[in-house]
Amino acid sequence: MPNATLYRHYINGVAIAGEDDTSTSETVVNLQPGTAYTFTVGAFVGGAEYKSAPFSFTTAATSPTPTPTPTPSEGGWDIAAVGDMNTPGNTSMATHSGANATAILNGMNGGTIDHFLGLGDFQYDWGTCANLVNYWQKVWGGVLPKTYWAAGPGHDVDLTVGFNDIGKYMNGQCAGNTTKSATNTHLNRYVDALEWYSFDQGNWHVLHAPTAAWRYNATRAQAMTAEIDADLAAAKAQGKHLAVMYHDPYFTSTTSSHTRETKVKPWIDVFWKYKVRLLLSGSQHNYERSCPVDNTDQCVGDGMQQFQVSTGGREPLRSFLDSPSYIQRRFADTYGHLLMSLFPDGSYTWNFKPVGGVLQTDSGSRPAG
Structure with a gap:
């Protein structure tokens, strides 16, 4: 946003602690599999905050780690x-x-x-x-x-x-x-x-x-x-x-x-x-x-x-x-x-x-x- 002096990043409506900065991008870590997330950015102009349209996505679900099927020769x-x-x-x-x-x-x-x-x-x-x-x-x-x-x-x-x-x-x-x-x-x-x-x-x-x-x-x-x-x-x-x-x-x-x-x-x-x-x-x-x-x-x-x-x-x-x-x-x-x-x-x-x-x-x- 023109004239914005600070940006705040939100996931599911909660600001990412300690992440206020002058960048409009954010690296998000520790997401959980199979979970829906909404990401928004707040821009501060003259002390007022203006929020972006939300961007929503769902992380992929992980398959359970399969139990290996031992070959007949394993162990015998x-x-x-x-x-x-x-x-x-x-x-x-x-x-x-x-x-x-x-x-x-x-x-x-x-x-x-x-x-x-x-x-x-x-x-x-x-x-x-x-x-x-x-x-x-x-x-x-x-x-x-x-x-x-x-x-x-x-x-x-x-x-x-x-x-x-x-x-x-x-x-x-x-x-x-x-x-x-x-x-x-x-x-x-x-x-x-x-x-x-x-x-x-x-x-x-x-x-x-x-x-x-x-x-x-x-x-x-x-x-x-x-x-x-x-x-x-x-x-x-x-x-x-x-x-x-x-x-x-x-x-x-x-x-x-x-x-x-x-x-x-x-x-x-x-x-x-x-x-x-x-x-x-x-x-x-x-x-x-x-x-x-x-x-x-x-x-x-x-x-x-x-x-x-x-x-x-x-x-x-x-x-x-x-x-x-x-x-x-x-x-x-x-x-x-x-x-x-x-x-x-x-x-x-x-x-x-x-x-x-x-x-x-x-x-x-x-x-x-």
Whole structure:
């Protein structure tokens, strides 16, 4: 206003304290979201105040800060596990093998699965370089970079007929495959199918016990017992929770082809000595879950819980011929894979995801202990 000697600024009719000056503009701070304000300016001329027309506005409302949705891997290690996968000559995704591979790969791509634990018998009947590249790779190859693997006798390795290619394949050394498994990338070395290895994932320590060694080199298998003992002792001393993956299960029902693998009992005694919490295996062509069990087949609170998951696609599935008291859940009519989340405190959850057959399921959790 011409001849004005002073300006006073008002918000909602209240003068802004200490802000009388000779400027017609004002920087306004500390406004609240979602609030209506009216701004006016008073001009003083000869002692009289003349107010401007009001200018009204409403500040934008703020959305509440969303609670972040944690990804499945936050706080835990999310895995899929299954063994006994691809039938001879199969390259079709429209099979139980293909359905399992597709679901696991989709989980990896979607961020719900961190790694795949392949529990042995990847390719039937023989896991030679040629068969792994020409068949298993065409169905399961997408999961290979995130695969930790166990080997079984007879199909992954068979020294009686002269093949032991699974270690070469997993290390990217077979013609037609240069991709390495997570095992080989993590350890940064070649791993023989008849040797043990171990690795850490967060607060979990995982050991692969090569049950095939008992069939083809029992002397070496026996010598491994002390090595496995030392490995688990060191991990336990570091406060790690212990898990073991091995192909031929000790805690299992009898089928027409297999009973429990009694040769591995020295290793089972070591597992119990250090209170291994989780055992994962394949072989039987069905699904079983045990109670937490000790090395004398008794259900105990701090025992080793066995998951035998051999429903990866090899047909047919096998029925059970007996009923061990330590088996809590089992079925032999459904193909699928096991999803698990292993948490830093030693607790874990499990969920069997069916892909074919009768579509039975199994899910649950075990608290820290």
